[in-house]
Amino acid sequence: MTLPHLFDSHLHTPLCGHATGQPREYAQAALEYGLAGICFTDHSPMPAWYDAPWRMKRAQLGEYVQVVQDVQQEFAGRLDVRLGLEADFHPGTEGYVREVLAEYPWDYVIGSVHYLGAWGFDNPEFKGEYDQRDLTDLYREYYALVEGAARSELFDSIGHLDLPKKFGHADPDGMAALHALDVIAAHGLALDFNTAGWRKPINEAYPAPDLVRAAASRGIPFVLGSDAHAPAEVGYHFADAVKEIHDVGGVVVRFEGRERVG
Template identity: 80%
Template sequence: MASPLFDSHLHTPLCGHATGTPREYAQAALTAGLAGLCFTDHMPMPAWYDAPWRMRRDQLDEYVQEVRAVQAEFAGRLEVRLGLEADFHPGTERFVEDILAAYPWDYVIGSVHYLGAWGFDNPEFVAEYEARDLRELYAQYYGLVEGAARSGLFDAIGHLDLPKKFGHRDPEGYAALHALDVVAERGLALDFNTAGWRKPVAEAYPAPDLTRLAAERGIPFVLGSDAHKPEEVGFHFAGALKQIHDVGGRVVTYQGRVRHA
């Protein structure tokens, strides 16, 4: 029997660092017994921003057409939705607005991947952590998360506590609290991102305590594997559901930028 679950954080080779065709991701979701998936590849950004790790602006139509082809092929067997993982980087909001207006997206994740010019989740640049004060780092990061939540551009915040990826945890454990208040106030969801269980920190984003604090604020969660290859689709969803349900949290999906239980 199929599960009612969706995987709503998936990439494609157009981002430059994923493998497998969109069709293979859809087949993996079907094999895993999921009800559906939502592709959320890294959206185009200005040419100077993070260019090797996302599709170009002139590839956006190709991305949309590929997802629509998969929607048609799997119709009646698997629900396939069209989304983006967008970036919040101050100064690029108008560019992002234009991309979001270009097509009828189902779901848009807003993620912070950069502190200034530093791509802090890139393994190539992990040594930079040794030069940073972690308290200041987390304060700066969650300030950007608040900006993302206030921007009105996004449906959910991506991988909330991403700076812990390589094991550099928030030393005081409460830098996220005000950001969670803003996320709740603005009516956003959180990407419950199981990729953290595949990373050095070996913990989902958000951590169990942040999952509880989000649930207490009424913030819902959108399940996502952050798959960059088909075999990662639906990764560790049983563990995700347990972590969410243990604290009374709820899981939602998005279609046409509208939240559904």
């Protein structure tokens, strides 16, 4: 397959502690898949007490940047390789995130919500907690945090918008999601069109088709991302993603130097 104008802008590295394969292997996979470029967006450092096993440590940030720069040099002229982060929005940590983002010249920063309070709701180890929750209230709480991420002015896009559906717990209402899209649009953010959902129990990309349509109608652009944690996942289902976006009049963009391109 050749997708010569497309970037995969959501890729991880082994530094996060739960990805396999070396960064150059992700780049090689993108080249073989026919992509124009990639942006590494590994899980950003956070305070030591937050989600420590699932992200690089602050002391590893320079190593991460150097590894990506090495891949940029190796693939120069063949593949456009960019430097980004997937940063978390968790109330009270905004100052820490702001410090991390000031350290290096990032191309793209995804803002993701992975926790409701102390509960890592997308961790398979803790999915039993869904049985104890009212889903309408859960999604209302989640989208309030998404709105906080959009208002924080820290991020370029919102990651995997409807992530709580990962294990099959779909939003029973939908109104909180639409309100969050209004806030995302008002603050000029993009959405991570995340194809990893097609690899999860929900078997549906993030965002869901109705939210893709709602986002497109609000003028919110999409950034393609496989959320790859292994080289074989690079560019996963991108042809399907592009069709779904274009079918509802949506626009695909990418980022360079924190500026939207395309």
